[in-house]
Amino acid sequence: xxxxxxxxxxxxxxxxxxxxxxxxxxxxxxxxxxxxxxxxxxxxxxxxxxxxxxxxxxxxxxxxxxxxxxxxxxxxxxxxxxxxxxxxxxxxxxxxxxxxxxxxxxxxxxxxxxxxxxxxxxxxxxxxxxxxxxxxxxxxxxxxxxxxxxxxxxxxxxxxxxxxxxxxxxxxxxxxxxxxxxxxxxxxxxxxxxxxxxxxxxxxxxxxxxxxxxxxxxxxxxxxxxxxxxxxxxxxxxxxxxxxxxxxxxxxxxxxxxxxxxxxxxxxxxxxxxxxxxxxxxxxxxxxxxxxxxxxxxxxxxxxxxxxxxxxxxxxxxxxxxxxxxxxxxxxxxxxxxxxxxxxxxxxxxxxxxxxxxxxxxxxxxxxxxxxxxxxxxxxxxxxxxxxxxxxxxxxxxxxxxxxxxxxxxxxxxxxxxxxxxxxxxxxxxx
Amino acid sequence: xxxxxxxxxxxxxxxxxxxxxxxxxxxxxxxxxxxxxxxxxxxxxxxxxxxxxxxxxxxxxxxxxxxxxxxxxxxxxxxxxxxxxxxxxxxxxxxxxxxxxxxxxxxxxxxxxxxxxxxxxxxxxxxxxxxxxxxxxxxxxxxxxxxxxxxxxxxxxxxxxxxxxxxxxxxxxxxxxxxxxxxxxxxxxxxxxxxxxxxxxxxxxxxxxxxxxxxxxxxxxxxxxxxxxxxxxxxxxxxxxxxxxxxxxxxxxxxxxxxxxxxxxxxxxxxxxxxxxxxxxxxxxxxxxxxxxxxxxxxxxxxxxxxxxxxxxxxxxxxxxxxxxxxxxxxxxxxxxxxxxxxxxxxxxxxxxxxxxxxxxxxxxxxxxxxxxxxxxxxxxxxxxxxxxxxxxxxxxxxxxxxxxxxxxxxxxxxxxxxxxxxxxxxxxxx
Numbered sequence: 039x040x041x042x043x044x045x046x047x048x049x050x051x052x053x054x055x056x057x058x059x060x061x062x063x064x065x066x067x068x069x070x071x072x073x074x075x076x077x078x079x080x081x082x083x084x085x086x087x088x089x090x091x092x093x094x095x096x097x098x099x100x101x102x103x104x105x106x107x108x109x110x111x112x113x114x115x116x117x118x119x120x121x122x123x124x125x126x127x128x129x130x131x132x133x134x135x136x137x138x139x140x141x142x143x144x145x146x147x148x149x150x151x152x153x154x155x156x157x158x159x160x161x162x163x164x165x166x167x168x169x170x171x172x173x174x175x176x177x178x179x180x181x182x183x184x185x186x187x188x189x190x191x192x193x194x195x196x197x198x199x200x201x202x203x204x205x206x207x208x209x210x211x212x213x214x215x216x217x218x219x220x221x222x223x224x225x226x227x228x229x230x231x232x233x234x235x236x237x238x239x240x241x242x243x244x245x246x247x248x249x250x251x252x253x254x255x256x257x258x259x260x261x262x263x264x265x266x267x268x269x270x271x272x273x274x275x276x277x278x279x280x281x282x283x284x285x286x287x288x289x290x291x292x293x294x295x296x297x298x299x300x301x302x303x304x305x306x307x308x309x310x311x312x313x314x315x316x317x318x319x320x321x322x323x324x325x326x327x328x329x330x331x332x333x334x335x336x337x338x339x340x341x342x343x344x345x346x347x348x349x350x351x352x353x354x355x356x357x358x359x360x361x362x363x364x365x366x367x368x369x370x371x372x373x374x375x376x377x378x379x380x381x382x383x384x385x386x387x388x389x390x391x392x393x394x395x396x397x398x399x400x401x402x403x404x405x406x407x408x409x410x411x412x413x414x415x416x417x418x419x420x421x422x423x424x425x426x427x428x429x430x431x432x433x434x435x436x437x438x439x440x441x442x443x444x445x446x447x448x449x450x451x452x453x454x455x456x457x458x459x460x461x462x463x464x465x466x467x468x469x
Numbered sequence: 470x471x472x473x474x475x476x477x478x479x480x481x482x483x484x485x486x487x488x489x490x491x492x493x494x495x496x497x498x499x500x501x502x503x504x505x506x507x508x509x510x511x512x513x514x515x516x517x518x519x520x521x522x523x524x525x526x527x528x529x530x531x532x533x534x535x536x537x538x539x540x541x542x543x544x545x546x547x548x549x550x551x552x553x554x555x556x557x558x559x560x561x562x563x564x565x566x567x568x569x570x571x572x573x574x575x576x577x578x579x580x581x582x583x584x585x586x587x588x589x590x591x592x593x594x595x596x597x598x599x600x601x602x603x604x605x606x607x608x609x610x611x612x613x614x615x616x617x618x619x620x621x622x623x624x625x626x627x628x629x630x631x632x633x634x635x636x637x638x639x640x641x642x643x644x645x646x647x648x649x650x651x652x653x654x655x656x657x658x659x660x661x662x663x664x665x666x667x668x669x670x671x672x673x674x675x676x677x678x679x680x681x682x683x684x685x686x687x688x689x690x691x692x693x694x695x696x697x698x699x700x701x702x703x704x705x706x707x708x709x710x711x712x713x714x715x716x717x718x719x720x721x722x723x724x725x726x727x728x729x730x731x732x733x734x735x736x737x738x739x740x741x742x743x744x745x746x747x748x749x750x751x752x753x754x755x756x757x758x759x760x761x762x763x764x765x766x767x768x769x770x771x772x773x774x775x776x777x778x779x780x781x782x783x784x785x786x787x788x789x790x791x792x793x794x795x796x797x798x799x800x801x802x803x804x805x806x807x808x809x810x811x812x813x814x815x816x817x818x819x820x821x822x823x824x825x826x827x828x829x830x831x832x833x834x835x836x837x838x839x840x841x842x843x844x845x846x847x848x849x850x851x852x853x854x855x856x857x858x859x860x861x862x863x864x865x866x867x868x869x870x871x872x873x874x875x876x877x878x879x880x881x882x883x884x885x886x887x888x889x890x891x892x893x894x895x896x897x898x899x900x
Contacts (some may be wrong), residue, residue, distance in 0.1 A: 083540060
């Protein structure tokens with residue numbers, strides 16, 4: 039098929055008629071498909087059912103050090119869990135705090151704490167006239183929701199194939215003391231599936247922020263979420279790199295087992311410097327007596343160690359790989375060479391990012407919805423829900439069964455074609 | 470034994486010599502006993518081991534309404550859990566939010582939210598020059614720690630046998646718009662084991678606070694924690710009473726299963742008006758995708774219903790009752806009639822409150838500690854850790870085994886006697 043840009047008005051009209059006919063066929067199918075969120079599918083959840091047997095009434099619910107997990111205490115998490123999560127995060131257990139069921143909640147609390155009490159003795163952000171965050175975009179909508187909720191001004195930074203545009207990041211943080219943080223999903227990013235290059239990570243570790251309380255919010259949500267066994271992205275470990283660069287306190291690193299075991303019933307964690315940990319513990323001990331140690335122990339007994347967890351992630355990959363590959367091949371088959379969209383082919387994570395022709399994203403998503411396929415709202419991947427070029431769409435291929443996903447993706451390509459054709463015809467004055 | 474106040478100096482000296490000899494005997498026993506915190510004992514924890522079998526890999530982890538508990542979603546808790554906790558809290562499930570593992574965390578978050586975002590459209594507390602809380606005392610040290618952490622000024626309100634002194638409460642909240650809240654443990658209070666009288670609850674529901682964002686923080690931590698099967702305290706349900714009084718939004722009510730199943734691995738909840746719930750949900754949906762539904766389901770399957778939970782609490786009572794009764798009888802036997810201390814005999818909860826002669830509490834606790842018995846620090850039951858009369862001591866009889874508790878309590882009475890005798894001798898110029 040030749041690129042749409044090279045087609046005559048008659049060819050475009052003919053193509054549109056065909057696409058619309060196809061669209062009506064999908065409408066007749068009465069679809070009810072959901073590709074909105076990056077959630078594991080039922081088969082993936084089934085992988086962790088064994089965790090329900092990891093603890094039973096015949097077991098000793100004590101840790102190796104004798105701690106009874108059934109009662110109060112142990113603010114920062116049991117040692118076994120720190121060790122397991124430390125291996126997962128590539129950090130020393132001493133640098134790790136284990137929290138409750140949600141790393142999003144940990145990030146929220148981290149911002150909230152900075153608002154009311156400040157970071158390491160600095161002025162609480164709520165006492166400042168202006169607080170800003172850098173938001174590499176497209177990015178994760180729930181990150182942006184937190185900063186928006188606290189009235190923090192969000193500054194969009196463009197993503198490149200190697201991570202955020204570091205020239206811009208370096209310049210802004212050095213110039214403006216009101217910039218207190220940056221949201222990062224450094225590996226298999228949401229939504230593009232990009233992993234930050236070595237150079238990007240090194241430049242992050244060497245930032246010279248004007249604000250002493252600037253922190254990198256390093257949400258390594260997909261650190262072990264590979265799609266392939268050997269063809270994997272590698273990310274330089276940021277805490278170690280910051281330490282080497284003489285910036286040990288620069289980063290808060292987050293992770294959880296939400297997409298490893300059960301979302302909502304996993305364990306969340308933060309890795310950071312001992313100085314930052316001490317700062318955080320001062321607040322944590324007012325907020326709670328401790329998090330759910332039984333669930334921590336349950337995770338440890340289920341996985342045993344990092345090898346167990348790695349093998350478990352291979353099973354996730356076996357379920358997800360065909361879904362990603364199928365979406366990519368349908369996109370290629372139906373849109374390849376047309377010049378009306380580009381997309382990513384990540385080697386891990388939960389999303390494929392699609393960029394339509396400028397001004398088309400909202401229309402594509404609306405059109406898909408009208409045929410029964412729900413997608414992440416266009417714009418959601420940008421601060422304030424506003425994609426300046428209205429082109430980015432997040433595709434979440436993990437949840438629907440393979441057959442549904444095939445149908446939904448095919449319909450999606452039809453919607454992309456219709457919207458592109460309409461735009462081109464309008465531009466030709468022939469709409 | 471005649472009251473110490475009626476003894477001659479010689480008698481006091483003789484008595485002191487005997488008490489000191491007794492004290493040395495305890496010192497020689499090399500005791501290591503801990504009565505600091507209100508934590509369940511191992512036997513109590515064993516009661517809930519069956520909960521570890523309530524879910525296994527052969528079970529369907531779906532709710533009655535089809536919700537898969539293994540994945541994201543359901544911000545406010547699964548319906549089954551709201552029903553069970555609703556029955557426990559005597560509230561409509563619609564008025565209930567289920568949270569994570571700690572009601573303390575829920576209270577902290579509630580104050581934090583008011584600080585940064587205000588309550589129902591009112592000015593965020595962090596923007597105000599002065600924010601104050603009323604603190605009925607003696608009370609719960611972790612409550613006071615939260616308000617202190619946020620720089621909220623704490624005003625001590627005396628406790629009476631029927632609850633906080635309501636004349637003072639009514640006057641202060643009506644006069645001062647800076648007063649935004651009051652901490653209450655309305656049933657089997659911490660540390661006195663007092664349950665608020667009907668009149669007290671009714672007066673609470675009818676408060677006319679100057680501040681529209683004044684809220685009662687009603688921590689009903691011991692709502693079902695009776696020691697006796699029929700000889701139980703009854704508390705008027707505050708939400709219903711507030712509604713009847715035309716003050717539906719006046720109260721946040723908290724509870725948890727921490728001292729029902731496993732502390733740290735239970736479920737926490739709040740009951741409040743629909744207006745308050747809506748206000749809270751606006752923040753919660755930024756903070757988290759949802760709490761641990763698997764653990765909610767685990768609790769529901771373990772208890773089945775409120776009858777199951779009630780029967781379970783009888784087993785707790787069977788373990789705790791002898792401990793409370795033993796402590797009370799040792800206090801009576803060794804201190805009764807001496808006029809040097811008073812104590813409460815609660816019908817539920819986790820504490821006995823002891824009032825020594827003014828100026829003696831710190832010395833008694835220090836002396837007990839020197840003989841190997843750790844008690845809650847004197848003063849902890851008052852704001853800023855400062856008991857103006859230095860007389861209140863919280864006794865936590867639940868954790869130690871019966872024999873240890875007997876020894877510790879006997880030693881405690883010896884310490885009380887020594888400190889009282891020294892004080893009286895000092896007053897007589899004979900120290």
